[in-house]
Structures are given as structure tokens and as C-alpha cells.
Amino acid sequence: MKLGQLTLYRCRPRLRTRVLATSIGIILVFSIALAALINKLYQQSSMAAYSRDLASQIPMVMAQLSKDGLIRANDLTAWIQSLDPSSSDYMSVLCSPDNHTLWASRDVRAFDIDDICTLFPQQAKKPQYLSIAGFNVVAQQLSSDRQPGDSNNRLFVLRNVDIQKQQLADLETETWFYISLLFLSASAMVIAACHWSFSPLRRLAQELIAITESRQKTLDDDYPDELQDVTQALNRMITQREKQKTRYRHAMDDLAHSLKTRLSATNALLDDNSLSREALNKRILEQVSQMDDMVQYQLKRALVGQCGLKREDSPLAAPIESLTGMLDKAYRDKPVTVVQAFDPHASLPIHHSDLMELLGNLLENAYRFCLEQVTVRLDDQGEVWQLTIEDDGPGVPECYRESIFQRGVRADQLNPGTGIGLAVCDEIIASYDGNIHVTESALQGAAFVLTLPKR
Known part of the structure; x- marks a missing residue:
């Protein structure tokens, strides 16, 4: 039975453990959410930077199309012809509405893929990360090219982002490292704060033990406001217990004092040879009855106090x-x-x-x-x-x-x-x-x- 009681006690959850587990759990959730948010924001920022850079590269894309005879620009021919598309790391692909490759720039053709347009999504209003021939690229649908008798053709611009992908992975690793460090630091601070916050409860337990061992009479009155009602209630209970103990002790003393005279009178009656047996029995019964009333009276006083009578x-x-x-x-x-x-x-x-x-x-x-x-x-x-x-x-x-x-x-x-x-x-x-x-x-x-x- 003692072993079962001890096991039950050890399995009982502690308030401090609950607070720590809840606090650390909240910090963990927010840390993970913060890391994911940072990585998401970096990806969006990278995409936005790519889109902004793409606008500056449109002339290069136009030069690629012009050199392959896919567009004609009478007023801009000399300017476009003067551009060297090989100096750009952007590549272009022209796709039909049914995702057949109509044209691809020289760098794209180097991938040696039969029909690269099948890898592109039907709707690509935003830049998309793709893996082509072992390379990481970003694909963006630039515009639609309308030719006579044709439906809407789609022009895609590609860029190799292996370096950026590696930078993103490094940033993600670094982000998780610092978030983990932040989590550990915050958890240590929560543990320290919890230890400090629960110190009044530990002191309360120690003082209660001291009171039960008669080393202290009442609890101190310098507890935090949140515990003042509890400590005051405990002090009142302790005071009432002491008063009750005092009442019981006084009642026993008073009972002994009250019975002493009755017992003396009973002994005197037993020594009185002038009384008949019937009269003696009657007088002794009177004394016994008075002693019984006295016992009941003192017990009632000990239980309810004088004001209860x-x-x-x-x-x-x-x-x-x-x-x-x-x-x-x-x-x-x-x-x-x-x-x-x-x-x-x-x-x-x-x-x-x-x-x-x-x-x-x-x-x-x-x-x-x-x-x-x-x-x-x-x-x-x-x-x-x-x-x-x-x-x-x-x-x-x-x-x-x-x-x-x-x-x-x-x-x-x-x-x-x-x-x-x-x-x-x-x-x-x-x-x-x-x-x-x-x-x-x-x-x-x-x-x-x-x-x-x-x-």
C-alpha cells in the first residue's frame, strides 16, 4: 500500500512542470513559425528581385529573338543588333499554346531536351523554380506572342539559380541555427523565471512544515499579492486550530478541576455512616449525574467555545x-x-x-x-x-x-x-x-x- 501510494504521488503532475512545458511549447511553436516566416519572406524577396532584374534584361531577350529572326523591329533593328545576348545569363523559350517548343535560345538548346515546354506550367504568372538537366532555374512567362493565324504563344525567360539556391539553403541553415539558439536562450530564461516565480510557493511549503513541527507559529505576511488571500486564510485556519487546541486543553483542565470537588463529595458520602443505604445511593447518583453533566458541558465548550452556548x-x-x-x-x-x-x-x-x-x-x-x-x-x-x-x-x-x-x-x-x-x-x-x-x-x-x- 505504501509503495502504491508513493507511485501515485510521483505520477502526480506538478504545477511547475505544467507551466514550464506550456511555456517552452509556446516558445517552440513561435520559433518554428518565425523560422518558416523568415525563409518564406526571403524566397519572396528573391523572386521579387528576380522579377525586377528581368525588366532590365528584356532588351537582351529581344536581341535573342531578333538574331534568330523571330521578330522584326525596323526602328530598333540597329540597336538590337548591337546587343550581345551571350553576355546575359538569361535564356528564352517560345512555347505554343499546347506546350510544344517553337523556339529556344542557344543556352536552352544546350540542355539537349527534346521538348522543354512540357516542363513549364500552364499558368506561370509568377516566377517558378524548376530543375532542368540537373540545374536549378527560375522560369517566368514574359509575354504572349501573337502571330497571324496562331493562337496565344507563350514566351518564357529562364535563369540558372544554382548559386542563389545554395545561398538560400545556407540562409535557411543559418536561420534554423539562430532560431534554435533563440529557443534555447528563451527556454533557459523561462526556467529561471519559473524558478524565481515559484520561490514563494516553496517558501510557503517550508513555513507550513515549520508550523507543523512547532518551529513557527504563523506564516509571514510578506508574500506577493496573489498569495496574500491564501496565506491570510491559512493563518486564520492556524489561529483557529490553536484556539481549538487551547479550548480542548482548558476544557480538560477545567473538567479535572470540576470533577475534583464532586469526587471529594462522593468520598465524603461513602464515609458518612449516618446515611442509610437508600439515601447513600440516591446522593451518589446525584453526584454521578452532576459529573456526567459536567463532562458533557466541558466537551461542548471545547467544541463550540463559550459563545456557542x-x-x-x-x-x-x-x-x-x-x-x-x-x-x-x-x-x-x-x-x-x-x-x-x-x-x-x-x-x-x-x-x-x-x-x-x-x-x-x-x-x-x-x-x-x-x-x-x-x-x-x-x-x-x-x-x-x-x-x-x-x-x-x-x-x-x-x-x-x-x-x-x-x-x-x-x-x-x-x-x-x-x-x-x-x-x-x-x-x-x-x-x-x-x-x-x-x-x-x-x-x-x-x-x-x-x-x-x-x-
Whole structure:
């Protein structure tokens, strides 16, 4: 399976390979097209030069025809006769409409071809390359010669272009050489440009590896504009993942902290010989039920966060009665009086599980540090509710009154504890847009004041 997966990975096309193959393919096509265009233009230029040179050679052609008695020019006879057609490299052929040779100049006759006109095309409005007796020639139909009783005869002018053909071949070879050199240079530049252009992606991959190995926290923000949306989205995802990991870690810590008190109360119930078996079973089932609710609550907090929990009106008296009953068992060696200074029907706009967590942490702290009295008071402050839990214990030194709401910070280093409970309270209250602080109690101990918006 691993070998198959490795083979599949290696066969997977790479983006860099695609870009390089596409770019080099485009350069190759354009290079071939450019070379063909250059050669075509040179051929057309050569033909045009031949046509222009042919106009200057017409008198020589006329002299060839005149010396063989095929034309008569009374006024130009002396001039034509004065020309020496042998000094021209142009040859002439007169063909009948049915492609029979009517006349050929001396150089053409030297080719020793029975009927040369059969080699010429019927329509030759443009110069044509031909191979005659091993020679490369250019044939051009010059004009039509009308004789009495004859149809249209055609006059062809020929020129040996072996040298020009060789020059054209040399030019074509040279053209392909330089085009190939251009192609290789352009391909090298494309490869270099591709390597440089894809360097941000390679750096992105390296940074992601560093993040997975915990050597880096987030991606840098100096990527090109085209990658900014991607890197920002990845940073948000990384941040959300870290927050989720933090929520899970806090949830597990909070769960352990919350279960500790329930387990202590359960142990106290098991050691209470005054309870009947039926009453003991009932009380233990209550503690197990509360622990199950606590586990479900903490898992939900870890999954959706505090803001995902539904806001609802939760009665205040019932959870306090349940918690004080549990704490009385856990701290049975310390007689504690809990004074409830609020309307028995009062409720708070907070999720029931959040309220249980808040009251459980604050009452457990109050029981631990008080001497004999704890007071729970609820005041209506207009747009907010103010819940105060105070005790008659030693209080909280002023230097710790802000830091104790941070995880792991404890004002009392003598008694056992984790420093998590008050941090959990601060997180819960903050999720409802409220706040919590500690001050001096009227009972000379600590007073934890919670402010919670009504809606």
C-alpha cells in the first residue's frame, strides 16, 4: 500500500512542470513559425528581385529573338543588333499554346531536351523554380506572342539559380541555427523565471512544515499579492486550530478541576455512616449525574467555545442548594453557614451549565477559605445583575486581585490547588459580556463581584 501510494504521488503532475512545458511549447511553436516566416519572406524577396532584374534584361531577350529572326523591329533593328545576348545569363523559350517548343535560345538548346515546354506550367504568372538537366532555374512567362493565324504563344525567360539556391539553403541553415539558439536562450530564461516565480510557493511549503513541527507559529505576511488571500486564510485556519487546541486543553483542565470537588463529595458520602443505604445511593447518583453533566458541558465548550452556548434564564436558588449540600459533605469538618440574600425565585440570563460552573468554583473557594460564614447576594443594578459571593476568611491581598484570574496563578501557595477555577469564571463571564473582580468583603474576607448584562 505504501509503495502504491508513493507511485501515485510521483505520477502526480506538478504545477511547475505544467507551466514550464506550456511555456517552452509556446516558445517552440513561435520559433518554428518565425523560422518558416523568415525563409518564406526571403524566397519572396528573391523572386521579387528576380522579377525586377528581368525588366532590365528584356532588351537582351529581344536581341535573342531578333538574331534568330523571330521578330522584326525596323526602328530598333540597329540597336538590337548591337546587343550581345551571350553576355546575359538569361535564356528564352517560345512555347505554343499546347506546350510544344517553337523556339529556344542557344543556352536552352544546350540542355539537349527534346521538348522543354512540357516542363513549364500552364499558368506561370509568377516566377517558378524548376530543375532542368540537373540545374536549378527560375522560369517566368514574359509575354504572349501573337502571330497571324496562331493562337496565344507563350514566351518564357529562364535563369540558372544554382548559386542563389545554395545561398538560400545556407540562409535557411543559418536561420534554423539562430532560431534554435533563440529557443534555447528563451527556454533557459523561462526556467529561471519559473524558478524565481515559484520561490514563494516553496517558501510557503517550508513555513507550513515549520508550523507543523512547532518551529513557527504563523506564516509571514510578506508574500506577493496573489498569495496574500491564501496565506491570510491559512493563518486564520492556524489561529483557529490553536484556539481549538487551547479550548480542548482548558476544557480538560477545567473538567479535572470540576470533577475534583464532586469526587471529594462522593468520598465524603461513602464515609458518612449516618446515611442509610437508600439515601447513600440516591446522593451518589446525584453526584454521578452532576459529573456526567459536567463532562458533557466541558466537551461542548471545547467544541463550540463559550459563545456557542445558548443564553437562557437559569434559576439561582436550586444550583446553590445543590452545591452547598455537596460542599457541606466535602467540608464536613468545617461548619459553614451560607446566607442567601436574594429572591428565591430570582434567575440569571446565563446557561444552566455555565451558572453551575461559576457557582461551583466560587462557592468552593469560599468554603475553603472562610471561617464560618458565606453570603450570596444578588442586586438589580438596572441594566445588569450584580452577583456577590463573600466570605469571612483572610481575603485576597491587593497585589493578587487582578492576577488570580489568570490560569495557574494562586494567591494562596500553602493550600493545594491548580489556579484554574477563577480563570474559568473569568472566561465564562467574559463570554456573556460581563466582568468579575474581587474586593474586600463586609465580612472582612474576600468578595467576588460578578456583573452580568440582563440581555
